[in-house]
Every structure is written in structure tokens, then in C-alpha cells.
Amino acid sequence: MNLNLRNAVISNVSGNTQAQLEDTIVDAIQSGEEKMLPGLGVLFEVIWQNADRKDKQEMLETLENGLKK
Template identity: 80%
Template sequence: MNLDLRKAILHNVSGNTPEQLEDTIVDAIQSGEEKMLPGLGVLFEVIWKNASEKEKQMMLDTLSAGLK
């Protein structure tokens, strides 16, 4: 069985409204389930690929501050 997890995740959220995407993210974080981590990773990849250099730096600063 050849499953492309990235494509499956993108297919599942494609066309979602911003509110639906927020619900998905909040639910994944609040559930604390390990199985949700790949989905969050794919969503972060989409954000990263579509962010400007300034936005990327803001994300890195936020992440760095949150890890202190």
C-alpha cells in the first residue's frame, strides 16, 4: 500500500474556510495526540512555503521565544 500522507492531509483540508482551518489546528493541539503531528507539520509546511522572508523571520522569532 503506497499512501502519500502529505497529499492525503492536503486533500482533507483543501477548500476549508479560515475558521475550519483554525478549528482543525486548535483541535489537533488540544487533543495532544501524536497522530495529529504529521498533519500540523504539513500545514506548517504550507505556511512556510507561502510566507515572505519577513513572515518567516517572525515565525522563527516566535518559535525561538516559545522554546525558552
């Protein structure tokens, strides 16, 4: 079932512009709906898998700092 969710999310956003992707992310966060979290997780997985070590370190630092607030 998780594989189907991944494929569905990726299929729904494939070919989207950066502006469309940003709108998708912002809408999902602003809605505050729990059902949106798996989709955001899939998008984060794509980001993580395509990031180099420096970008991953920056994301981890940002996450760590964000969780301290």
C-alpha cells in the same frame, strides 16, 4: 509514504475556510495525540512555503521565544 500523507492532509483541508482551518489546528493541538503531529507538520510546511522572508523571520522569532519558556 510521506507524499501520500502530505496529499491526504492537503486534500482533507483544501477549500476549508479560515475558521475551519483554525478549528483543525486547535483540535489537533488540544487532543494531544501524537498521531496528529504529522498533519500539523504538513500544514506548517504549506505556511512556510507560502510565506515571504519577513513572515518567516517572525515565525522563527515566535518559535524561538516560545521555546525559551
